[in-house]
Amino acid sequence: MLMSSDELTHVPAGEQAPSRVVDLLVVDDDDEFRSTVVRRLMRRGYNVVEARDAEQALQIAQRRQFDLALLDMVMPGMSGVDLTEKLKQCQSDCEVILLTGQATVESAVRAMKLGAFDYLTKPCPLAELEVIVEKAVARRKLTRENAQLKEVLARSQPAPEMIGNSPAMQEVYRLIDRAGPTDKAILIQGESGTGKELVARALHRKSLRSELPLVVINCAALAETLLESELFGHEKGSFTGAIAAKPGLFEIADGGTLFIDEIGEMPGALQPKLLRVLEDGSMRRIGSVKERRVDVRILAATNRNMEEEVKAGRFREDLYYRINVMSLHLPPLRERAGDVGPLVRRFLGPQWQIEPEALAALERYRWPGNIRQLINAVDRAKILADNNMVRLGDLPRDVLQAGGFAPSTAVSAPHAARPATLTESESLAALQKAHVIRTLQRERGNKARAARALGVSRRSLYRLLERFDIPTSEPLPPADAAS
Numbered sequence: 001m002l003m004s005s006d007e008l009t010h011v012p013a014g015e016q017a018p019s020r021v022v023d024l025l026v027v028d029d030d031d032e033f034r035s036t037v038v039r040r041l042m043r044r045g046y047n048v049v050e051a052r053d054a055e056q057a058l059q060i061a062q063r064r065q066f067d068l069a070l071l072d073m074v075m076p077g078m079s080g081v082d083l084t085e086k087l088k089q090c091q092s093d094c095e096v097i098l099l100t101g102q103a104t105v106e107s108a109v110r111a112m113k114l115g116a117f118d119y120l121t122k123p124c125p126l127a128e129l130e131v132i133v134e135k136a137v138a139r140r141k142l143t144r145e146n147a148q149l150k151e152v153l154a155r156s157q158p159a160p161e162m163i164g165n166s167p168a169m170q171e172v173y174r175l176i177d178r179a180g181p182t183d184k185a186i187l188i189q190g191e192s193g194t195g196k197e198l199v200a201r202a203l204h205r206k207s208l209r210s211e212l213p214l215v216v217i218n219c220a221a222l223a224e225t226l227l228e229s230e231l232f233g234h235e236k237g238s239f240t241g242a243i244a245a246k247p248g249l250f251e252i253a254d255g256g257t258l259f260i261d262e263i264g265e266m267p268g269a270l271q272p273k274l275l276r277v278l279e280d281g282s283m284r285r286i287g288s289v290k291e292r293r294v295d296v297r298i299l300a301a302t303n304r305n306m307e308e309e310v311k312a313g314r315f316r317e318d319l320y321y322r323i324n325v326m327s328l329h330l331p332p333l334r335e336r337a338g339d340v341g342p343l344v345r346r347f348l349g350p351q352w353q354i355e356p357e358a359l360a361a362l363e364r365y366r367w368p369g370n371i372r373q374l375i376n377a378v379d380r381a382k383i384l385a386d387n388n389m390v391r392l393g394d395l396p397r398d399v400l401q402a403g404g405f406a407p408s409t410a411v412s413a414p415h416a417a418r419p420a421t422l423t424e425s426e427s428l429a430a431l432q433k434a435h436v437i438r439t440l441q442r443e444r445g446n447k448a449r450a451a452r453a454l455g456v457s458r459r460s461l462y463r464l465l466e467r468f469d470i471p472t473s474e475p476l477p478p479a480d481a482a483s
Contacts, residue, residue: 022137023065023293024048027057027083028072028099037070040126041133054078058086065292066094067140068117068133073100073107081107084114090290093143095136099124148213148252162198163346164339168331172199175328180206185278185323187263188301190330193372196301199330200259203299212256215249220262228270229286238287250283254294263323264304264315271316278322298323333367333374343371347378354390361395361403383432387453433468436461440470 024046028034031052038048049064051057053075061069069087073080084096098111101122108119117136120129162169179186180203188196197216204214217230225239233248249258260266266274277283281293300323309315333340340363348354358381367373381394392400436454443449451461464470 021045021047021293021295022067022140024133025051025057025060025066025069025094027051027054027069027075027080029053029075030072037126037129040130044130046133054080054083054086057083058090061087061090061290063290065091065290068095068097068136070097070099070133073098073111081111081114084111084116088115093140095140097132097136099129144254145212147247148254148256162195162202163342164336165342166331166336166339168336169339172328172330176202176206179203179326179328181208182326183208183297184325185298185300187306187324187327188299188330189306189327190301190303191332191370192303193370194330194332195371196303196330197259197261199328200257200261200299200301204257204259207257207297209256209297213253214257214259215253216259216261217249218261220265224267224269227267228273231270232273232283232285234286235288238285242287245285248283248285250277250294250296251292253296255296257297257299259299259301261301262303263300264302264306264309266315268314268316271319275316275319275322278319333370340367340374343374344378347375348382348390352382352385352388352390355392358390358392358395361392361399364403365399366402380431383435432464433470436464436468437470 022045024041026034026038026041026048027050028037029052034050034052038050041048049060049066051060054077057069057071069084071080071083075083078086080098080100084098087094087096096111096114096116098116098119099122100107100119111119117139118132120132162173176199186203188199190196200216201214204210217227219227222230229239229242229246229248231248231250233246233251234242236242236245273283277294277296278298281295283292283294284290285292306315306320306324310317310320341359344354344359344362362374362377369376377396377399378390380396381390384394385391436450439453440447440450443453447458447461451458454461456464
């Protein structure tokens, strides 16, 4: 007998089961040995599936993903080494430990070349086997986290911090503090442009999963087929263009948080698949029958009235209750009294100033497009402004009209020469080109002085000249020709 009953039942004090459920496959034709190992590993908190031979193991592996496989080397039919090779073909990231009572140098070398994690000779104490299993699981976890990190870094952009001290935002901060540390699904509701993704990032930072990935997807930005592939992944050859297997965002976010923006736009055909993941953590890639399990916290956001969407039959009621364990309403900018000024100064940057009249006009405006519209207005004003000072005349026409200013009279003295033909329909690129030409004209073609006036390097100025096809040696065109 390889193990005593004391070894089988004793769990050292102070040790705990793995924090994430780990799926193990044990394959051995010795029924007594296999059952003993399975019971011991299950007591240690692992999720264990057993098979009596390689053929049965491969059938199971076609339907289910494993973190680790513990294989006997010598079995009737296919050997453990051959099984390792086939397992690695269908589950390349599954760690493999081989056990045998008939060890040879050649078989050990071949097993390691195939990617086996370790090779143990029977008989071996269970305590030693457990240590090897724990090391293999740790490497599997590290490999998965490295892959997640690479994918997240490739997709991520630095997120600005939340700004505002209005009573409405103070309530948002309070709810983030309360809901962040929980593991429940949260539905973030608010108008377009209010900063729902920033709230999701703040919730993730407050959670127990903050050291693991936050993965973001926007349902409104992808067609149904692409959205399904992005969320759940696909196997090679599952559709035209699927030249390689690809993990979905649920797999990438495993252990962390998945933020599903504009969830109200999710097609009805995908809603049952999302519901299943939320209910039991199981999912399948497109083109695969293999079951995969993930542990993901869901944060969702929408600008729609989800109760009306449910009543209209466009969104499943059971899925709505799954994602709406708690609802967090993000106020529109017009309800955030006193927050426009700090936001404007943040978007302008430390090298810029704004006249009091211009700031007052921005604070009086209702901002139907919320923070996204405010950012656009500030960016436009910076393009038109001179000497890093935003004045009333640099603001958009609708902001001026809402404040009771006539756009034709709001242009201050430094802008007297500005053409009156610029309209709101003009692109930012055309406005930027006109501003570069005016600056060059004012500096009589001196590119060093023009670059300083524009607040850019000479190299950046030359790139702008090339981008806008502005001549560098011939007389400059009039500024209004750029519009």
